[in-house]
Amino acid sequence: MARIIAVANQKGGVGKTTTAINLAASFAVSGVETLLVDCDPQSNASSGLGLVKDPERLSTYHLLMREATGEQALQKTALAKLTIIPAHKNLIGANIELVDAEDRAFRLKEALTPLRERFQVIVLDCPPALDLLTLNALVASDGVLVPMQAEYFALEGISELLDSIERVRVSLNPQLGIEGVVLTMFDDRTNLAQQVTAELKKYFGEKLCQTTIPRNVRLAEAPSHGKPALLYDERSKGAESYMQLAQEILQRSLPELIAAPQEEKQAVNEGGRWRRWKERNTLTTINISGKQ
């Protein structure tokens, strides 16, 4: 049964879509059957993975309106183990069209349930709002991954998000927990970043991911080529850090998925990327500990 992870923060431009795309791609390269669901009318996750705008395409909108099944809306990507359900700009209308539907918060969950057999992880990219779309994502999820920037006002607005998560947990989805909080566009050379990180550590404890995502131009460039960073520049700091984040989340929530021996991994990982990453990673560890 797939674990469903919503990437959510109502604040705009904090790196939700960048995280959703690159985390999903990193899971796929690690041999995990992954589905990315674009829940944002801006459709940035869909175009970031190279899907051209097509007014006819089946999207999350059709799922919410019960006009298509999840199975019908699946689209392939350049990675064999990464599938996507794209969004469409008319998704914005779903907020209004569903306003009188009694089960309006459960539509996405209903559509994704049959797909949980087929995938091991499902990543949901949420819009920058605590609207009905994000509510549907929270109701459908097991965990929420919150991307945040290490800035002075980082915690402002977070209490609102945490309240929403808590309300959903109490009344609509007792499963729901915080998968993690990940610092994006991070620059650890600044004092401010370090102070804010220390504050966040106090506030979130173990939920604050050890992996941070640096500000990296490759991450910003990759979507315009319709690729996740690991297909655009496999060795960039951005691609590497999302691979690291994927391993951290797997270790934490889905250890059974990383238990496979390396030989098996080599057979399933995409184009040897996981193996090469692992080799680089081992080398880095040796270098740091000075045992070379």
Ligand SMILES: Nc1ncnc2c1ncn2[C@@H]1O[C@H](COP(=O)(O)OP(=O)(O)OP(=O)(O)O)[C@@H](O)[C@H]1O
């Ligand atoms: N680590 C990073 N390094 C450099 N640029 C980044 C990084 N993460 C995100 N960006 C850039 O910052 C901008 C906002 O990122 P992104 O679209 O992922 O945020 P978002 O939270 O999904 O935004 P929205 O709230 O509009 O959905 C984009 O231009 C993206 O390319």
Ligand SMILES: [Mg+2]
């Ligand atoms: Mg986005």
